[in-house]
Amino acid sequence: MPFLLVFSYYRLSKIQKAKRMELDDKELVTKAKSGDRKAFDELVRLNKDKMFALIYRMTGDREITLDLLQDTFFAAYKELGGFRGDSRFYSWLYRIASSKTLNYLKRKKILSFFSLSAGTPDEPSYNMPDNVGFSEINDRLIKAVDLLPPKQKLIFNLRFFDRLSFPDIAGILNKGESTVKTNYQKAIEKLQNQLKDFR
Amino acid sequence: MNCGELRKSICLKMGRLFLSQDEKSHLDSCPGCTKYYEHLVSLEKTLTVAPAPSLTKMEFSKLQSKLDSRINKYHDKALNFYRLSFKYGATMAAILLLVFASFFGKYKFQDIKPADTDSLLATLTIAEDFSASGDEVIEEPYLDLVIDNYVDNYGFNTSEMLIGDLSDEELEYLKNKINAGDIL
Ligand SMILES: [Zn+2]
Numbered sequence: 001m002p003f004l005l006v007f008s009y010y011r012l013s014k015i016q017k018a019k020r021m022e023l024d025d026k027e028l029v030t031k032a033k034s035g036d037r038k039a040f041d042e043l044v045r046l047n048k049d050k051m052f053a054l055i056y057r058m059t060g061d062r063e064i065t066l067d068l069l070q071d072t073f074f075a076a077y078k079e080l081g082g083f084r085g086d087s088r089f090y091s092w093l094y095r096i097a098s099s100k101t102l103n104y105l106k107r108k109k110i111l112s113f114f115s116l117s118a119g120t121p122d123e124p125s126y127n128m129p130d131n132v133g134f135s136e137i138n139d140r141l142i143k144a145v146d147l148l149p150p151k152q153k154l155i156f157n158l159r160f161f162d163r164l165s166f167p168d169i170a171g172i173l174n175k176g177e178s179t180v181k182t183n184y185q186k187a188i189e190k191l192q193n194q195l196k197d198f199r
Numbered sequence: 200m201n202c203g204e205l206r207k208s209i210c211l212k213m214g215r216l217f218l219s220q221d222e223k224s225h226l227d228s229c230p231g232c233t234k235y236y237e238h239l240v241s242l243e244k245t246l247t248v249a250p251a252p253s254l255t256k257m258e259f260s261k262l263q264s265k266l267d268s269r270i271n272k273y274h275d276k277a278l279n280f281y282r283l284s285f286k287y288g289a290t291m292a293a294i295l296l297l298v299f300a301s302f303f304g305k306y307k308f309q310d311i312k313p314a315d316t317d318s319l320l321a322t323l324t325i326a327e328d329f330s331a332s333g334d335e336v337i338e339e340p341y342l343d344l345v346i347d348n349y350v351d352n353y354g355f356n357t358s359e360m361l362i363g364d365l366s367d368e369e370l371e372y373l374k375n376k377i378n379a380g381d382i383l
Contacts, residue, residue, distance in 0.1 A: 056252040160214040
């Protein structure tokens with residue numbers, strides 16, 4: 001019985017925390033919209049790690065991630081007036097970050113196609129500790145994730161690591177929910193194939 | 200629930216794998232799906248070993264200062280635009296007045312003192328100075344435009360194409376565009 005009480009208290013506090021965060025977000029957005037720079041800075045601070053993780057997992061390069069992160073927040077600042085608040089602020093940021101990152105990857109792919117950029121491979125974006133016996137599997141998985149087509153990789157990241165729902169991801173990418181699901185499933189299957197030999 | 204449905208369902212739960220009662224009872228009676236499930240569990244574990252990447256303190260302060268200066272520049276640019284329109288507005292009004300004066304009263308135009316012309320010229324010079332200032336922020340919409348254009352013209356219809364990587368046709372198209380000097 002006491003365990004149940006503790007558990008329900010824990011759940012309640014979690015829900016309250018989530019609600020409070022949502023309120024904070026809304027309040028900050030309203031203030032930032034009216035020109036309060038401190039409120040905008042706070043929105044940046046609250047969302048920086050989420051956005052950094054997503055972009056870094058997509059690009060595997062810290063410097064480029066910082067540039068894209070800067071682009072993302074600058075675009076958010078400029079377009080804040082157009083944010084209606086139908087979705088959560090972070091969803092809107094995810095949308096901006098996703099499009100900036102995909103554009104970067106498209107550009108990079110085209111440049112590499114013309115061999116204009118030096119072919120230095122990026123550091124792997126999924127650094128994993130070198131546990132004995134794990135490293136070979138990890139290496140393969142890192143490569144497999146990096147080899148996913150950009151939008152599939154994005155869907156995989158948004159779902160697997162950022163824990164967004166399929167409807168949210170569909171909204172961010174402006175795609176149908178079934179398309180998003182199919183792509184997630186395909187990404188998982190590709191990754192799973194890399195583990196087959198280790199079964 | 201058949202094997203295909205079950206596998207699709209648990210595949211979509213990757214990242215937060217938990218089983219419903221239906222799925223549990225299917226697994227109890229199906230060794231093939233049990234193997235599939237265990238495989239997913241180990242994949243999930245392997246992928247979540249690493250901590251989420253995050254910014255260092257130094258990187259964050261670098262981001263803050265760069266963002267700050269970019270936002271300030273953006274505001275300066277907007278302010279310059281207003282100043283510029285005010286200056287040009289004043290210049291235009293002066294020119295109109297001059298034209299008006301020369302058109303309707305030739306004798307009065309000849310009466311304008313050299314000092315007045317000088318001040319008018321000074322206004323023009325200041326306006327030109329402002330047009331030279333202001334940092335140009337170059338956005339890069341070309342690539343999207345070209346790709347969107349391609350989608351419109353050649354209409355890839357399947358979600359696979361849109362969601363997937365650039366196809367050979369897209370690359371070929373972009374290559375031609377780039378060679379023609381349309382982008383980059
Ligand atoms: Zn089965």
